Amino acid sequence: MADAAPGQLIGAASALQDSRPGLRFTLPDGRPGIAVRFRGQVYAYVNACAHVPVELDLVEGDVFDISGQYLVCAMHGAYYDPQTGRCLGGPCPGRRLTPLTVIERDGQVWLAA
Numbered sequence: 724m725a726d727a728a729p730g731q732l733i734g735a736a737s738a739l740q741d742s743r744p745g746l747r748f749t750l751p752d753g754r755p756g757i758a759v760r761f762r763g764q765v766y767a768y769v770n771a772c773a774h775v776p777v778e779l780d781l782v783e784g785d786v787f788d789i790s791g792q793y794l795v796c797a798m799h800g801a802y803y804d805p806q807t808g809r810c811l812g813g814p815c816p817g818r819r820l821t822p823l824t825v826i827e828r829d830g831q832v833w834l835a836a
């Protein structure tokens with residue numbers, strides 16, 4: 724018997740490459756989400772800036788800065804630690820993106836139920 728799905732499918736794990744554009748998805752409550760891979764690990768957040776709750780990406784899924792070390796908001800340049808969602812600079816230092824629990828299994832990335 725196959726294992727039950729661990730949650731909501733976000734997409735293929737292979738679609739997430741380190742510090743490359745992420746996958747957008749919609750949470751069950753309708754909020755936008757974004758999943759990225761950083762240093763081999765997948766992270767996901769509600770796609771809403773901690774400064775003003777607009778989506779971080781102007782170009783779909785493109786949330787890493789040019790160095791590939793930070794998530795950056797396209798609106799006013801807040802930048803975040805990809806591993807914690809903590810704002811490290813810009814207009815909202817110390818605030819955080821809302822983290823989501825993801826599961827990478829059998830070549831797929833899931834939003835945990």
Ligand code: FES
Nearest residue numbers: 772774796799801
């Ligand atoms: S809305 Fe994101 S930095 Fe202002």
